[in-house]
Amino acid sequence: IFFRSVISLSMVNLETFFEKVTSTLTYVLYDPDTKDCVVIDPVLDFDAASFQTSTDSIEKVANFVENKGLKLHYVIETHVHADHLTGAAFLKQRFGCKSIISKAVCGVQETFAKLLDLTDQKCDGTQFDVLVSDGDEVQAGALNLTAIATPGHTPACTCFKIGDMLFTGDALFMPDFGTGRCDFPAGSADDLYTSLQKLYQLPEGTRCFVGHDYCPGGRELKWETTIGESKRENKQLKADTPRDEFVKWRTERDAGLAPPKLLFQSLQVNLNNGYLPPKHANGTRYLIMPLNMVKSTDDAGVPEP
Numbered sequence: 001i002f003f004r005s006v007i008s009l010s011m012v013n014l015e016t017f018f019e020k021v022t023s024t025l026t027y028v029l030y031d032p033d034t035k036d037c038v039v040i041d042p043v044l045d046f047d048a049a050s051f052q053t054s055t056d057s058i059e060k061v062a063n064f065v066e067n068k069g070l071k072l073h074y075v076i077e078t079h080v081h082a083d084h085l086t087g088a089a090f091l092k093q094r095f096g097c098k099s100i101i102s103k104a105v106c107g108v109q110e111t112f113a114k115l116l117d118l119t120d121q122k123c124d125g126t127q128f129d130v131l132v133s134d135g136d137e138v139q140a141g142a143l144n145l146t147a148i149a150t151p152g153h154t155p156a157c158t159c160f161k162i163g164d165m166l167f168t169g170d171a172l173f174m175p176d177f178g179t180g181r182c183d184f185p186a187g188s189a190d191d192l193y194t195s196l197q198k199l200y201q202l203p204e205g206t207r208c209f210v211g212h213d214y215c216p217g218g219r220e221l222k223w224e225t226t227i228g229e230s231k232r233e234n235k236q237l238k239a240d241t242p243r244d245e246f247v248k249w250r251t252e253r254d255a256g257l258a259p260p261k262l263l264f265q266s267l268q269v270n271l272n273n274g275y276l277p278p279k280h281a282n283g284t285r286y287l288i289m290p291l292n293m294v295k296s297t298d299d300a301g302v303p304e305p
Contacts, residue, residue, distance in 0.1 A: 012143065012162065014209070015064055016223055019043040019057045022084040022262070023212045025223050026061055027167060029143065030070050036141025037070040039097075040160065040167050041078055041211055042087035044274060048261060051287075053276070058087035062094050073140035074130070077101040078169025078211055079157040080108050080270045082184060083260040089274030098129035099273050100138060102149065104156035105131065109271050111185045116268065116288055127273040132158065150199065152192020153180030159199065166202065166227070169211040171195055174222050175229055177214055178236030183254035189247040193237065200239050204228030259294050 015028040022043065030037035042061055045054040065072050072095040075088040079102070088099050106125045113121035125131050132138065134149035138160070148159040150171040157180075160167045170180035171192065179196065182189040199208075206227040213223055231239035237246050260266070268287050269276060277285045 012165075014165070016209075017057070017061055017064075018213075018221060018223075019045070019084070021045070023214050024081075024084050025209070025211055025213060026057075026087075027209060028061060028064060028070075029162065029165075030068065031142040034142040035068070035070045036143050037065065037072050038074045038076055038138075038140050038143060038145070039065070039072060039091060040076045041081070041169065042075060042091060044085040044087040044090060044269075046085045046262060046265060048265070051265075053085065055087075055090060058090045061087070062091065065095065071141060072097040073143075074138065075099045076138070076145075076160055076167075077128075077270075077273075078159065078167065078171075079154045080105060080267065081170075082154075082263050082266050082270075083212075084262060085266050085269045086274040089276075092273075100130045100132060101125075101128045101273075102147070102156040102158040103131040103133050104149075104151065105271075107186065108154060108156050112267050112271060115185060115293075116264065116290060118268070118271075118288070121271065127271070127275065134158075148199070150192075150195035152182055152188055152190075152195045154184055155186045155188075155191075157195070161202075161206075164203075164205060164207055166199070166206050166208050167211075168199070168208050172199060172208060172225075172230060172234070173210045174213055174225055175233040176216050176219075176235060178234060179250070181254050181257055182250055183257065189250035189254075190243070192250070193243050193246050196237055197239075200227060200231050202227050204231065263294075264289055 013030050013032050017026040024043050026042050027040040043057045045057050075091050109123040132147040136147045138145040145160045145162045150157045150159050153170045157171050182192050204227050208225045265287055279285050
């Protein structure tokens with residue numbers, strides 16, 4: 001499913017793609033004159049029951065880029081996603097583009113390499129082409145984006161701004177849904193509060209494009225809000241929401257949430273920029289699935305011999 005939104009103020013166009021299984025929004029941002037473009041948060045399809053990857057969603061993005069004659073410079077990841085597999089490696093192979101993520105990805109790699117006992121996991125960020133810090137500029141031909149570090153949901157969360165447009169990833173959602181959860185390792189509700197208050201200092205007319213939309217109450221799909229609307233109406237964090245109130249609510253809320261369905265599958269692929277694990281001697285690729293990690297228990301069901 002895809003929807004088009006033409007942005008005139010920044011003199012760039014935006015194509016929006018929605019992957020309904022994980023409720024993920026992917027954006028193709030491009031200059032209609034020079035054909036320069038970037039893709040933000042692409043999705044590689046994954047069926048949890050069959051453990052099968054497929055490329056239906058990412059093919060739609062790739063076909064759009066090709067049909068428009070666009071020059072894809074970068075695939076931009078707003079963070080290491082824990083709810084879907086990234087399609088970055090697919091696009092890199094197809095178009096020869098480069099990938100971008102926060103420099104803080106190295107810490108995320110270290111955290112999950114230890115947690116999942118990934119002994120061969122490199123934790124220096126070299127799987128990605130460009131590592132950005134707060135305030136860094138990304139030049140993609142005629143497109144110039146600025147990275148804004150927004151840790152909280154994860155330590156490596158980064159928003160990207162161009163003109164009056166801000167791509168918020170999982171930090172800020174539509175006002176009737178709220179903000180990103182902060183219960184992943186090294187996530188922090190206190191950090192998220194600081195990050196969103198930083199975003200709230202941007203001009204109120206800044207247009208925010210979110211990373212997911214879960215259509216609360218069965219409403220139609222939405223993916224665009226503004227800083228002003230969020231400051232006034234975000235159900236979890238308005239501009240005047242006290243820090244301690246938000247941190248307490250977010251922490252208690254997160255404690256009752258189930259883990260993302262593709263948590264372990266996503267991380268092992270996304271820590272490596274979308275590249276699947278190498279094949280074993282039998283020609284098959286494998287992912288590690290830990291037992292009793294989300295909720296530890298002494299009763300594993302079967303005693304050790």
